[in-house]
Amino acid sequence: MKFVSIILTAFYFILASCSNPAKKEVDKGISPPIDSLKIAAIDSLSFETGKLWKPDSSIFHVVAFNQRDTLKYIEVDGKIPRVSSVFITDTTLIWVVLQFDGDELVNVRYREKRDNPIPAVKESISYYDKGKIFYSKERGKELQSGETPAAFRHLPFVENKRTQAELEAEYGPFWEASKKAIEDYKAKQGK
DSSP states (O other), X not given: OHHHHHHHHHHHHHHHHHHOGGGSOOOTTSOOOOOHHHHHHHHHHHHHHHHHOOTTSTTEEEEEXXXXXXXXXXXXXXXXXXXXXXXXXXXXXXXXXXXXXXXXXXXXXXXXXXXXXXXXXXXXXXXEXXXXXXXXXXXXXXXXXXXXXXXXXXXXXXXXXXXXXXXXXXXXXXXXXXXXXXXXXXXXXXX
């Protein structure tokens, strides 16, 4: 009888621990699962927008807003689904591509090539939902003498552990400069 009591008690504790998932502690050290469907939808939107990215199209605009910096964007039905900005100094090249769904930012790709203090390249891709990054990945490497910046393109992406504030601090100033350049360009065009 004692054996049966032990088995029933153990069975009771197993049922009790499994029956109320709301009381379970979540391990805060583990990242939430990646919403691969949402990522696929954003990637699909980017792919479809890419089909509109034709320099000979009336929706495609090029803005030279500094001596070496350029900005390209497309405008469809009064909305701007994609902006691509390149910023060049003597030692740095930064390329920021922003993808929008309507007025909502859904994707940011940030690439950077630096010559100082150590030649290096890096790329981060962040996915947004309602103003919050829900997933970000990155890759990068130091460049060896004579190695081209494209060398990093064969590296796998890893999950980006930086905060949203850190990522936005990296590309934010370039997006602000791009927005102002678009506004100035549209004002000159009378739009």
